[in-house]
Amino acid sequence: MATMKDVAKLAGVSTSTVSHVINKTRFVSEEISERVNKAAKELNYYAPSALARSFKVNRTKTIGMLVTTSTNPFFGEVVKGVERSCYQQGYSLILCNTEGDHQRMHESINTLLQKRVDGLILMCATLEGEHFDIFEHYADIPVVVMDWGPMQFTSDKIQDNSLRGGYMAAKYLIDAGHSEIGCITGPLDRIQAEMRYNGYLQAMDEAGFSVEPSWVVEADFECEGGYNAFTQLHANGTLPSALVVANDMMAMGVINAANELGIQIPEQLSIIGYDDIHIAKFMSPSLTTIHQPKYRLGQAAVETLLTRLDEPETAPRIIELEPTLVERNSVKSLRS
Structure with missing residues (x-):
């Protein structure tokens, strides 16, 4: 079945031009209109939306x-x-x-x-x-x-500039004197999670600090994911002094797990989140985080x-x- 894209290719015009010709939503020269109509006829193209869109002269708001x-x-x-x-x-x-x-x-x-x-x-x-x-x-x-x-x-x-945000989070911890810094990432097949993690790696590399593999855990951007990730990190052995957590919901799960394990925040473990959701300032302790607008x-x-x-x-x-x-x-x- 031919598509509007096929008509545009045959007529040598853009798909939006084809749409304007078919739906009569904008003036198109007679020459181009003829090319589009000829291509549509040749391909036996009848857009499913053409009739409906022809009635839409004005916007529906x-x-x-x-x-x-x-x-x-x-x-x-x-x-x-x-x-x-x-x-x-x-x-x-x-x-x-x-x-x-x-x-x-x-x-x-x-x-x-x-x-x-x-x-x-x-x-x-x-x-x-x-x-x-x-x-x-x-x-x-x-x-x-x-x-x-x-x-x-x-x-x-x-x-949002997730690479910049991940870098800012790790850099803030470094500037606060931390060198042993772990990261709980979001799902790394998602671009935002990958960029925040890359920002963390960039800041660590610039500071000359190595990244301990056992201190990096991938999670799912949800509270339970943060809770489980920290439980896993704790089971791996010695904890870092600070954690970059890729969003505030996971940070909430981390704080909950740390409290259950008797780990005081920030006295024994510093945490920085990401997003600055409304409830971040009401967590205990209130969460230092990267504000996403x-x-x-x-x-x-x-x-x-x-x-x-x-x-x-x-x-x-x-x-x-x-x-x-x-x-x-x-x-x-x-x-x-």
């Missing part, structure tokens, strides 16, 4: 968002930024969650597109690398992705989507937001 369900409040805080920005821009938000299920993700995307949303925001990091044929039939609908790895479709991307991530996603609606022909963009350090009470300075 609706944005769809797909997010992975998680116990991590990080996602809720980002969604809050998206929701508030939509409201301020006069848009409605339709929110769907995937619960980590591939089929549900595809069905949700199909549902949102059928509801004629003006654009999509995708935030499903556990499902990176997916291929979506459906986007070829809705080429004129912009997509913005957040917290996701390599794409197999065209989109703008919003992300969650509200701004959501806001930037909406702004980028609306810009893409007005400027559909511009090249895809990657917008990277910078992390900052939040000092609280979970790190002990070893400096005299």
